[in-house]
Amino acid sequence: MEHIQLHKSPLFLKIIFIISVAIIFFIGAITFKHITVLKKSSTWIAQSYEVNIELERLLSYVKDAETGQRGYLLSKDKNFLTPYYSSKQRIKKSYKRVAELTSNSRTQQRNLKRLQYLISRRLNFLSKTLYLVEQEVNDEKALAENSTIGKLAMDSIRTEIEGMIVTQKSLLRYRQQDYNSTMNYTPLLIYLTLLITLILITIAFIKMNKDLVLLRNTINTLSVAIEVNKLSEIIGNFGSWQLNLETGKYTFSDNQYRLLGCEPQSFEAGREEYAKFIHPDDKELLDKNTKNILTHNDLHPFTYRIIRKDGEVRYLKGTGEVVTFSSDNKIFIGTTRDITSDIDDKILTEERNRELESNNKELSAFNYIASHDLQEPLRKIETFISRLITKDFNNLSPSGQQYVSNIQKSTNRMRVLIDDLLQFSRTNRTEKNFEETDLNTLLENAKQDLAQTIEDTNAIIKINNLPVLDVIPFQIQQLFINLIGNSLKYHRQGIPPIVEITYAEVISNEEEFLPDTYHNYHKINITDNGIGFEQKYAKNIFVLFNRLHNKNEYKGTGIGLAICKKIVENHKGFIFAKGQTGVGSEFTVYLPVE
Amino acid sequence: MTADYINICLADDDEDDRLFFTDAFDELRINTKVSTFNDGVELMNYLNNEDSILPNVLFLDLNMPKKNGVECLLEIKKNRKLDDIAIAIYSTSSSEEHIEETFVNGANIYIKKPNDFENLKKILSEVVTMNWQYHTSGLNKENFLMRM
Structure with a gap:
């Protein structure tokens, strides 16, 4: 799970990075565009003002020419004509300038052409009047007509220039409006995109932080695992080694060195170095077995001997397999175990x-x-x-x-x-032939075997229902004969023996003395009211030839209970005895439930 | 029995046992002719001799030098001329292995040597007068071992 998450995370971060870069580019482009618009607008405003000034100037030049001519007409002084002539030049220059400045407005160009016609007409009348005066043609009528037309032309010029200024102003206003509307939504756009970028960067930061914590935890887990591995190698008496199949470089674990009787990392890991420790008789075996590593990427488990640094011969068992981390990263991982003690x-x-x-x-x-x-x-x-x-x-x-x-x-x-x-x-x-047998039948057979003794002693045998078990039938029958026979033999003088046989299935750890080799046991109890025995002899009575009574008192060889013990052991069971002198004895047989 | 006496052979290396055996037949007063052999080789030589009178019942001890009882049993059962002889195994041992082995190889009865002379007499008289045909047809592992 973590593995997958770690893989997913860089992709997520990459996407965030790409989106952020795209947004920053977008913001940059918008800002650049707006600065360009701003620059254009300010140029426009300056131009508009200049056009207006130039138009005013043009008008004043025309007026200058008129004033100069009027002065000459009244005084006949030639000096008045100087501004008249210079005005002509200035008008030309000023006109040219206006034409230049308004080159990008078709309306103004049209206006300007009309203005040019009006100005040239005005100047024509002026020069015509001047001609008439110089020729001294005193045609009052013609002169008056001329000045009237001249005045009308002058009025037209004024109107035209004023019109042009108004046009220029409205143009300016229009552009300003356009500029303002652009400038209004731009900050909002920039602000929004910045905000999105900020959010994305924050998410990326949180994600990176989380990954970092995850990575740190993974690194911690890994270092713990490495330590655990080192310890378990020491305890388990095994070492490990790696062969990078791309680079051909070997790495040995610390314990791999210790197996050779060397200090960890005391020499450079390598095939030749390792081969120095191999027992001469096993060198060929090792070569044969390791040949497959490169060709088949396979190393079957095999055992070989090494001679340790201190000269001791040890048996090692090696095995390994290829682990592929990615398509171009294949590592052969091998383990070596010291099996000398096993051998x-x-x-x-x-x-x-x-x-x-x-x-x-x-x-x-x-x-x-x-x-x-x-x-x-x-x-x-x-x-x-x-x-x-x-x-x-x-x-x-x-x-x-x-x-x-x-x-x-x-x-x-x-x-x-x-x-x-x-x-x-x-x-x-004898061969241990186990058979599914009803213990009730075996017990009945045992009773028949002991029929004479039972009759002689007036014994009462109480039997609980016994199970069907997988046993060696004649041995279990012998067990019953010996145990019941024992109870009958050691009965109290004058008291008819009562032998009670009970059965239960029990759990091993709930029983006294019983080891928990198996979880469940069949428990068969044989209790009597006989002479009993002292509890301190409870173990001795099962020992071969061990007798608690003189052979003159009771007949016996001291073998019967030893046989019982043997039979129970043949069935992987246990037998215990409990006794109380003058009260009775109790024998308990445990047979495992398999 | 067509002959007027029963022909009996015993192969046993133990001198005392041979003595008990012949004494028992002497006291039994059954019309018998008893021949004894000291080991398996002696017995087989006698049986393989053309002139020999073959016994009606052959008593075979198991533990004998040179050729033991089981070897004799195998040889007799392989020989068409001899395989009709009723064979009683006569041994001290009553181990399951011996009983099983001799039963499988075709012996007719297994007698554990008794530890009482009167018992011995009883067993021998019973075995010798036994209807072998009847006994053999109903032979199984349970009645193979003779109990007294």
């Missing part, structure tokens, strides 16, 4: 297995000796005694007869011992 453990386990196997073989041999070789002489003793008793018993002295019956008792006991021992070792040895 040592494996060797140790194999050794122990071999020992166990040979022990088992010895046990089998013992079983055979017990079953065959020990039984044979015993059987012969028994047979010979049985012959002696049937054939020659009456020929023996009373003491001899006593000896023979004592020998018979001892051999009988030895027979029981050997049979029990055999059963015990068979519990260990």
Whole structure:
């Protein structure tokens, strides 16, 4: 998620940047345009004023010419004619100037042409009058007519110039209006665009700030991850290395150096440098396995040996794969684990297995000796005694007869011992054929097996409903026979034994003593009202040949409960005993729910 | 039985056991002729001899030197001439492995050597007078091992 956000952010910032630049350009263009308009307008205003002044001046030149001529006409003094002549020149110049200034107004040009005609007419009349006077043609009538027409022309000129000034003024007003309207909305536009730019920049700033925080957090997380990785490499006894497939440059992690027995980053990471540590016998193996890195981008897990800096030979297991960050950034990441202790453990386990196997073989041999070789002489003793008793018993002295019956008792006991021992070792040895079995059936069989004893002792056996379980049937039946038989055997004198068998499914951590190897257990309780035992012997009674009572008091070999323990262990279960002298005992069997 | 006596063979390396065996038959007063052999090789030599009278019932000990009981059993069952002989395994051991192995290989009955002479007499008389045809047709693992 964060990864995607980080990718999205620069695009967002880019868009904001482009929009901002476009807006600033836009504002610049508008400002430039408006300054140009402003400049044009002020030029226009100055020009308009100049036109008006020049027009006034033109009028005054025409008047000068008229005044000069009038002075000459009255005084006949030639000196009056000087302004008249110079005025002509000035009128020409002034006219030219006005024409120049009003070149961009068609109306004024038209007006100017009319004005030019009027002025030239006026000047013609002036020069005509002057001619008439100089020729001394005293034609009063012609003169008066001339001056009347001249006066009319003069009036027209004045009107024309005034008209032109008015036109110029209205032009000026029009332009000023145009300029004002432009200038009115320009600040608003600039203000608005500036405002938008500001908002955009603010958003960009907030976004950048947020990204920066995100980036800082990511960097923090990353540095924590790096530290965690460093620590876990040390604890996990592994190192890592990288090969940049574009540049061919190697990087080793700190622990990769430590695996070699070197200080972190104590030499430059590289294939040749690393190869120096490889066990000579494994160099070829390493070459073969690492060949694929460049061609197939693949490194299957394989084990090789190194010789550490201190000379110690260690087993390392290497593997790796290509990680592609972007189309042109491929990195091969490899990990190396020191598996020396694993290999040592494996060797140790194999050794122990071999020992166990040979022990088992010895046990089998013992079983055979017990079953065959020990039984044979015993059987012969028994047979010979049985012959002696049937054939020659009456020929023996009373003491001899006593000896023979004592020998018979001892051999009988030895027979029981050997049979029990055999059963015990068979519990260990026989194939463990698990079958779905109804424990009620097994318990019923056990009861039948003990029928005679139950009858003899007037015992009451109370049975709870037992489940159907995956067990080794004959062993569980033996377990019931031994446990119930035990309760019957150790009953209190004169009190008929009551044996109660109950069942429940329990959770391991809610039970006393029970380890939580499995979560749930089947719990089978066998309680009796017999002689019980002291709680301190609760563990001893399951030990082979361990007896709490003298063999004259109670018959027994001390094997029965050891067999029970073995059977329960064969079923991955537990058996515990609780006792109280003179009250009774309680045996609890736990079988795992799988 | 067409002959007027029952022909019985025992292969057992133990001298005492051979003595118990012959004594038991002496006391039983059944019309029998008992021959004993000290090991499997001796037994097989006798059986393979053309002139030998083949036994009606053969008692085979398992643990014998030179050639053990199972080897003898296999050899007899492979031989068309001998495979009709009723074979009783006669051993100290009552281990499941031995019982299974001999049953699978075609023995007719498995006797665990008793530890009482009177028991021995009882078992032998029962085995010798047994209707083998009837016993063999209904043979299964349960009645293979003879219990007293």
